[in-house]
Amino acid sequence: MINIVWAIVFILVAPVVGGLVAGIDRKITAHMQGRVGPSILQPFYDVGKLFEKEQTVVNETQIFYAICYVIFMIFTGALFFAGGDLLLVVFALTLAQIFLVLGAFAANSPYSYVGAERELLQIMAYEPMVILTAVGMFVATKSFNVSDIASSTTPVILLIPGIFLGFLYVLTIKLRKSPFDISTSHHAHQEIVKGVTTEFSGPSLGLIEITHWYETVFLLGFVYLFFGFNPLIGVVAVIIVYLLEILIDNTNARVKWQLVVKSSWLIAAIVGMVNLAALYYLSGGVP
């Protein structure tokens, strides 16, 4: 069931793909804003430069949390691509995310502190929808294993379209895109300096950037699962979804955290309830 080869492929290839996605993202964003934009390799140059800088810290524990964040994010993605249990993947993702939050708390700095609290609010906002997505996929394919879901011939997207839309909604939070980039942002316009990453600099910030690449690839893999019945449609769908995220990012102003939590919860409750109820009804009550 668990396929180690895929895990290793993920560990080696994901940062390259993730970095390229980030580069293309910046290029398209620049064009949307009427700029030429940097080379699509720019994210690699940026991270390379971060690693050349001197490591400054508020205290040493920050580095420990940053390392844990990377390791568990890689673990999450590797488990996902190896075909592991989807719920366990979700829990591992939470564990990774908590390490980033702890790193921000550890610095005892007002900006990173507010960022940490907001990051927790974000996790609280997206977590129900992510769990319900995993459950929806189980009800649709009768398995929690990513390997089974990905190779299932069932058109998952047709069975859980509501859950797919709900997942897209929280995906914006996970990718740190406007209007939901409340805890830290890639944009120049900031509210709380750099939020959770305020006190990270040099190599440790570079690590967090690489983690974000891993996470992006993992999340796009998650989107693919909805279309696993046809790989071609799957890949096209993933590209369209990401382009849509870029469009939303560039056409929306950041909102308050209250709206993020309320709207994500409302959507999770409605689509979760309605779509799961419909599935149960279709499958005649007990699956």
Next chain:
Amino acid sequence: MQLAQLLIFLILFPLIAAFFLFLAKKDMERALIVKLSALAIAIVSVYLLISTYNKGALLVSVIPAEPTGILMFIFEMLIAVFILYLGIVHKKWLVVALILVQSVAMLWFELVYAHSVHVQSNLFIDEFSNIMALIIGIIGCLICVYSLGYMKFFHEHHPEMPDRRPWFFAILFVFLAAMFGLVFSNNILWVYFFWEVTTLCSFLLIGYTKTEEATTNAFNALWMNLLGGVAFAGAIIYLAMFGNGIMGLDALLASGKVIALIPAALIGFAGLTKAAQLPFSSWLVGAMVAPTPVSALLHSSTMVKAGVYILVRLAPIFQATFTGYMLAMVGALTFLIASGIAISQSNAKRVLAYSTIANLGLIVACAGIGTYEAIWAAILLIVFHAVSKSLLFLSVGTVEHRIKSREIDDMNGLIVRMPKIAAMMVIGIAGMFLAPFGMLISKWAAIRAFIDVPYGFLFVVILAFGSAITLFFWAKWMGKIITVTSDSKNIEGEVDHSEWAALVSLAGLSFITTLVFPLLSTKLLEPFLMTNYGHVAQLSQDNIIIMILMLLLLVILPLSILIPQRKHKHVAPYMGGRTTTHDMRFSGSLGVQKKTVLSNYYLHEYFGETKLRTAGVWICSAVIGVMFIATVLRGVIL
């Protein structure tokens, strides 16, 4: 015969210890008695597991029902008179009314029906009872040992409180005895007797300090639990009238839903009161006035666990009935609402209290659903919750004695000020909500159990929201503890060795239970489920390996701190360009020195205690009402 002796030892030995503790006036004597008895009880409860291992459910019929039954009845009446007296003295008329109703009911039963009831085996042991006995015997005893150090410190620093430690320790051990009795009894009358003893013990312990608040809260706990007791007595009378003389748990479970559902619903209601489910949650929150070891005991190994124990026992009756679904709904809503309230709490003990209520809610939800998968999840939750919650309470107690506060915001930078205890606390918190620790495995199991039942998606949705909320309040607490305040001094000092022993053992147990959980599942839970349900639930091999891998990573990664590294350049946190001293002081606009103070989010506007609790009380009361109406109607129709 040997088995009977073991069971009787576990029930009676704590009573003997209690008697001597009541007489012991010196610290030395008390410490000796507590430690030796705790050791003996823990060893015997482990030995019990070994000697009954792989033998399934064993009934013990050598103990005669009479005169034991008469003795118990006399004790019950004595307890009733005692409570009646206290109720009248303190003018708590609700308590008086409830104890009168209950005693009259039991008196009536004793006079009219007692002779027609016949139970073949009064005591029994199976895998589930074994697990409960281990929780009571090991965790309960560790808490008693911890209390030695805590209570000494408590009375040294509260000279205004009357020092009634002999009384306190005696009650602790009576409590343990009653819990052992409860989980070993097959005769429902015996279960009821021990049930009432736990109610009394918790009442006495909550009111230990005799302050006005303590007395009020103790009576609050008393009336709610007596209400449960009345329902329990109702179940006994119902069984006597319509149950063909059934009075054994085994017979009740075998009797089919037509007979068993109404008494099971009544006992289930008693379970809800004891497990502090909404609308009865306030007694457990009020119980916080008691010394911290009492809270630890009530929350982890006794009292509330008695409530969920009986619900899990009766789960086969609830399975696939409307009554069961309603019961599960009360639990699920309690899980959601209590978790929400925990966000708004700044007092560490209140956060722990609401988290206990929430987790018990999840157990109740599993018991109400009652399928083999759900019961698997429920028992795992009972085990892991007991370990992590006792660890958390005890570490909060130790911290409280040093920083003189229970506020989470005052625990800022605890990792610098008290590194060892802070580490214990972090392990406890991680155990409550992070993968791969036990509580998360159990939640995972609960999700899978809920998916497989009709209408289960409702419970899945509630669980998804509840666990997201849970994550928020635990993570922000953990963040407070691990914040590094570089100017703070280490004020840990000498931690009392008995406190320390208990803390380290419990922290070790958090890891060990997570590591040996596959064994626990295959050797104890699966045989239990096989006997009672004919199915087994388990995790796949791959998932177990992955979780052990995660656990190892979590153990190894912190060790990386030991690797010598080159020193990095240290800078002050960014303060918007202001010049800031290293202890986070800066000049305000009028040149006044200000100190930066960071506080958690409590989101009162959305998760305010009053608002949520009021809503919860009404909704859950309504659900319980519907449960009873539907159960009775079903009884009438059938």
